Amino acid sequence: MAVGEFLRARRDRITPEAAGFPVDVRRRRVPGLRREEVASLAGVSVDYYVKLERGLARGVSRSVWEALARALRLNETERAHLWDLIAAETGVIMHREPLPRQRVGPGLRNLLATLDHVPAMVQGRRTDVLASNDLFTVLYAGFTGRNLARFILLDPAAKDLYPDWPEVARSVVAVLRLYAGAHPDDPELTPLVDELAGASDLFHQVWNEHAVIRHADGRKRFRHPVVGELTLNYATFAAAGDPEQTLVMFHADPGSPSADALRLLGSWHASSRTV
Incomplete structure (x- = not known):
């Protein structure tokens, strides 16, 4: 669920105005973007995006993740972090060698x-x-x-x-x-x-x-x-x-x-x- 938590946290920090949506005077239940707004920016359906926030990250294409990274305005560090989370959750990296003890030469x-x-x-x-x-x-x-x-x-x-x-x-x-x-x-x-x-x-x-x-x-x-x-x-x-x-x-x-x-x-x- 780390991918979904990260997506939600990044969505919460972006205001609709910053994302280019018109000012909405109605009361909003979320501090940042709604799910449907992120889906619209990324070019995916709302249902599809909801599944991603719920942790269903397997089988998602690289192009979709790139579109979401752009929609959520991830910087280079945040984007690399998202790739790490996706790899950990989807099992793309099935095994890692044990980390060797660090020694200063x-x-x-x-x-x-x-x-x-x-x-x-x-x-x-x-x-x-x-x-x-x-x-x-x-x-x-x-x-x-x-x-x-x-x-x-x-x-x-x-x-x-x-x-x-x-x-x-x-x-x-x-x-x-x-x-x-x-x-x-x-x-x-x-x-x-x-x-x-x-x-x-x-x-x-x-x-x-x-x-x-x-x-x-x-x-x-x-x-x-x-x-x-x-x-x-x-x-x-x-x-x-x-x-x-x-x-x-x-x-x-x-x-x-x-x-x-x-x-x-x-x-x-x-x-x-x-x-």
């Missing part, structure tokens, strides 16, 4: 060690932090575990670290939702999702919204107990040999107060190690 570890002026880490599946340099460890005050989603959603220290915690929390749920679509058979995923859903109302809400995003670059604000607030840019790079490992590096705008704060954080850490 010596070359990437050496690279991390040389990045002494920028916080950096290697992130793997399920938002696991596989390796990090000293400055990342100092920047992420309070993060003592392995999984970023668990830290952000369940650890009170995360709310102190992120001034924009609700936005950061929603974002990490959407990242995890995208991963779940691609790896529904990951044996370590279900326990993590169950743990987060049972302990975080926000996770439960956002997970059911089926929002998906892929982080490539952006900006993030931090509130550090030593140097105060700083805003850092981040960029991600796929690791050679394992596309599910990404090198994530943070840097400040040159000449900004955040750049000064990051240098101060590095100096503070260096001095604290020599004491």
